[in-house]
Amino acid sequence: MxxxxxxxxxxxxxxxxxxxxxxxxxxxxxxxxxxxxxxxxxxxxxxxxxxxxxxxxxxxxxxxxxxxxxxxxxxxxxxxxxxxxxxxxxxxxxxxxxxxxxxxxxIHFAFFRHTEAEVRLRILEGRRSRLEERMENVRTALARTRERLDSYTLELQRHGLESVEREVRWLNELINTERAQADKSQSERDKRPDSDE
Amino acid sequence: MxxxxxxxxxxxxxxxxxxxxxxxxxxxxxxxxxxxxxxxxxxxxxxxxxxxxxxxxxxxxxxxxxxxxxxxxxxxxxxxxxxxxxxxxxxxxxxxxxxxxxxxxxIHFAFFRHTEAEVRLRILEGRRSRLEERMENVRTALARTRERLDSYTLELQRHGLESVEREVRWLNELINTERAQADKSQSERDKRPDSDE
DNA sequence: GAGCGATGTATCGAGCTGATACATCTGAAG
DNA sequence: CTTCAGATGTATCAGCTCGATACATCGCTC
Missing domain, CATH: 1.10.10.10 (Winged helix-like DNA-binding domain superfamily/Winged helix DNA-binding domain)
Known part of the structure; x- marks a missing residue:
């Protein structure tokens, strides 16, 4: 190296x-x-x-x-x-x-096709926590701010937060899909342990 | 300087x-x-x-x-x-x-309170064209791509495009609001050219 | 046969990030 | 009362990236 x-x-x-x-x-x-x-x-x-x-x-x-x-x-x-x-x-x-x-x-997401299901899940969940953590920080920082903010700044905050919330929802859907698929293929394996197709 | x-x-x-x-x-x-x-x-x-x-x-x-x-x-x-x-x-x-x-x-948006109405409008419109231009580039680049993309890559594209479309809609709303306010204060000035209150 | 835009490789200065160092202040725990 | 941790506070540096730029070739058209 x-x-x-x-x-x-x-x-x-x-x-x-x-x-x-x-x-x-x-x-x-x-x-x-x-x-x-x-x-x-x-x-x-x-x-x-x-x-x-x-x-x-x-x-x-x-x-x-x-x-x-x-x-x-x-x-x-x-x-x-x-x-x-x-x-x-x-x-x-x-x-x-x-x-x-x-x-x-x-980048990681773009190559998910070549990534193991378990790793995919951990990355999606990690991304989600990252975003949630960031939202939390912004919210508490905002709450600690004494002075009221003007309407433009507030609108910017609102829009930013909303965008991130949407990304979190997107991640949730992806995670659910991944989990469903994992369960499905798991039960497939359970039902017919050595047949394939 | x-x-x-x-x-x-x-x-x-x-x-x-x-x-x-x-x-x-x-x-x-x-x-x-x-x-x-x-x-x-x-x-x-x-x-x-x-x-x-x-x-x-x-x-x-x-x-x-x-x-x-x-x-x-x-x-x-x-x-x-x-x-x-x-x-x-x-x-x-x-x-x-x-x-x-x-x-x-x-940054510019965050200080809009101190920015003239006309400049605000031009910045919002500039931002919008920028995003539309970018979407256009992505779409044509995507259309030119021969090989079909896997479902993860497609989902990434879809999500990205959707996010940007949402930001464009947000900008549209802001622009309309700005325009309405400009018109309103313009007609105020027309109606009573020298009274204030 | 020349002009032009796309293709193609490559580098550089300016400037940013993330890490790190180090000092002080505050409050809580022992 | 002391000590220790964590927030506050100033500051720098190596390493990396961006945007610009340079330069050459290809294929196309006029």
């Missing part, structure tokens, strides 16, 4: 490259599409990250097919190595503050 | 100090309460900003009342100078990208 990279970015890159090899420009567009309204990565962080992953042997430059060998070297396509896949699995297994903070939750 | 400070932070600090003098710690808490769920400033940006404002003469350290003179020097209370107030007015008059981006919109 040479470089101590940004975690979030590392997951984003490894996760994207796992689906199929990409070059920098493409990678950036894809990530920013994937994350939609949540986040945008810049080259200033992407390229250093790729460089670090290269030196750590988690990714390699892909050889172009033989017939294009003629000195052309414009795109640099990266793909995962075995170590890279291992590292990705490791990252996908972690559920901790670094997976439910604002900047990172979106 | 010695330092080219961060604009947003500058507005935040000058605006807060305009309401009443504060010291660093208090200033930070107040700002983070004010902005609720939107933003949090750190000391690493606050103190350098205060330093810059000091050297530019926009704020000064307030003298403690005489009876506490005895060498005690723990708190450093800052207050606006005349130049600082002028600069604040200037910042409050500007409506531009720097007032409707994610990081800055909240």
């Amino acid at each position: 040479t470089g101590s990279r940004n975690g979030v970015l590392e997951l984003a890159v490894l996760g994207s490259l796992h689906e199929n090899p990409l070059h920098g420009y493409e990678l950036r567009k894809r990530l920013n599409t994937l994350l939609g309204m949540f986040r945008a990565f810049s080259y200033g962080s992407l390229y250093p990250c790729l460089k670090g992953l290269l030196t750590d042997g988690l990714i390699v430059e892909e050889e172009p097919p033989d017939d294009v060998v003629l000195g052309r070297r414009s795109k640099i396509v990266y793909k995962l190595t075995a170590e890279g896949k291992e590292r990705l699995q490791e990252l996908l297994t972690q559920a901790g503050p670094s997976s439910w903070e604002d900047e990172s939750f979106g | 010695t330092g080219s400070r961060n604009g947003v932070l500058e507005l935040a600090v000058l605006g807060s100090l305009h309401e009443n003098p504060l010291h660093g710690y208090e200033l930070r808490k107040r700002l983070n309460t004010l902005l609720g769920m939107f933003r949090a400033f750190s000391y690493g940006s606050l103190y350098p900003c205060l330093k810059g404002l000091l050297t530019d003469g926009l704020i000064v350290e307030e003298e403690p009342p005489d009876d506490v003179v005895l060498g005690r020097r723990s708190k450093i209370v800052y207050k606006l100078t005349a130049e600082g107030k002028e600069r604040l007015q200037e910042l409050l008059t500007q409506a531009g990208p720097s007032s409707w981006e994610d990081e800055s919109f909240g």
Whole structure:
């Protein structure tokens, strides 16, 4: 482990490259599409990250097919190595503050398809507590504030709180769905312990 | 103008100090309460900003009342100078990208009480176009994506888009309210051009 | 055959975050 | 009365990220 990279970015890159090899420009567009309204990565962080992953042997430059060998070297396509896949699995297994903070939750969620059900649940619940904790802080800070706030400030607070409450409800739905699925597949296993399909 | 400070932070600090003098710690808490769920400033940006404002003469350290003179020097209370107030007015008059981006919109909104009606409208409309533009980008990027996305990614997109749509509706309401008030006070002025009460 | 916008790699200065250090004040527990 | 914990308070730093910028190539049109 040479470089101590940004975690979030590392997951984003490894996760994207796992689906199929990409070059920098493409990678950036894809990530920013994937994350939609949540986040945008810049080259200033992407390229250093790729460089670090290269030196750590988690990714390699892909050889172009033989017939294009003629000195052309414009795109640099990266793909995962075995170590890279291992590292990705490791990252996908972690559920901790670094997976439910604002900047990172979106990435982790976007790769839920590759994440174990139990880890998914812990991340969703962690995110929910994080938001609830934040609301609690705001509410008590607000209550301690002596001076009345003007109507614009109040409206801003109200809107902010409402947005977060909505996200919590969204998380609740997701958590319920996850639990239902877990129960279902559990009882499937109970009913017919060794048949599949 | 010695330092080219961060604009947003500058507005935040000058605006807060305009309401009443504060010291660093208090200033930070107040700002983070004010902005609720939107933003949090750190000391690493606050103190350098205060330093810059000091050297530019926009704020000064307030003298403690005489009876506490005895060498005690723990708190450093800052207050606006005349130049600082002028600069604040200037910042409050500007409506531009720097007032409707994610990081800055909240601050500008929080000080709308001190902002002219016309500027308020332009900022709200600018914010709205910004969000609509972003949604447009995401939608076309999504349409261009060949490969179908898995259900988690889709759900993330859906949630993100919905959140932004909600914010646009919120902005619409605010804009309507502002317009109605502007019309009302306009017709007041028309009806009785020189009476006040 | 030249002009142009999209594609593509890469770097840099400015500025922010999160951590950390350190001092003081207050109140509660022993 | 002392001591200890936690809030208050000022301040800095390494590491990282953003936004701008530079520069080259590709494919397209006029």
